[in-house]
Amino acid sequence: MCWKACSDSDPRPSTASTLDPFATSSSSSEPRPSTPPAVLAVADCFDVDDFTPGAAISRTGIHVVDCAGPHQHEVYAVVVDPDGPQISYPSDEGIASVADDLCLSAFAPALGVGYQASTFDFATIRPDRAAWDAGERTIVCAVHDTDFQPLIGSHITTTTTTTIAPRTSTTESLASESG
Numbered sequence: 001m002c003w004k005a006c007s008d009s010d011p012r013p014s015t016a017s018t019l020d021p022f023a024t025s026s027s028s029s030e031p032r033p034s035t036p037p038a039v040l041a042v043a044d045c046f047d048v049d050d051f052t053p054g055a056a057i058s059r060t061g062i063h064v065v066d067c068a069g070p071h072q073h074e075v076y077a078v079v080v081d082p083d084g085p086q087i088s089y090p091s092d093e094g095i096a097s098v099a100d101d102l103c104l105s106a107f108a109p110a111l112g113v114g115y116q117a118s119t120f121d122f123a124t125i126r127p128d129r130a131a132w133d134a135g136e137r138t139i140v141c142a143v144h145d146t147d148f149q150p151l152i153g154s155h156i157t158t159t160t161t162t163t164i165a166p167r168t169s170t171t172e173s174l175a176s177e178s179g
Helices: 092-111 129-133
Strands: 045-048 062-065 073-080 120-125 138-145
Antiparallel strands (some): 045 073, 073 138
8 A cells, every 4th residue: 555644734633522513403214325435526515424523434324415505525535545455454543644644635725725724624434444355445535614514515626536656665555554
């Protein structure tokens, strides 16, 4: 695996909470289809069944919605590592750190404003061990309002999908970070 992480970039500190800040009083009993993270693309807008600030977005319960209407999140970067399945799972902490660094570095180019100066925060959707073992290597970076207000319309300024290049002598392997 060949993801090079930023060394001095930290997202805003947040505390994980079991309170879902996007919870609504909607009592719709109609089930909505869930979207697999690997099919999400830059500029897709979506809602989630559960959201915990400071944690990765659950890989289940993702529902793509029209960006013209209210939504919780918008995809601003998709990072796909082309290395094959021969790379072992880097650890929960290792993949979380790399995902945060990659999403933070993509933030300003995608949104046209620096992370600290914006009114947005980001969350990641990343492979867990089971998804990794099944060959999933996609990290999705999604923006949401820092006060958890619904977003309306698109907030990104570019629709570039990022693919990380194969490992070279100048890039660090994520797998090597796991020890």
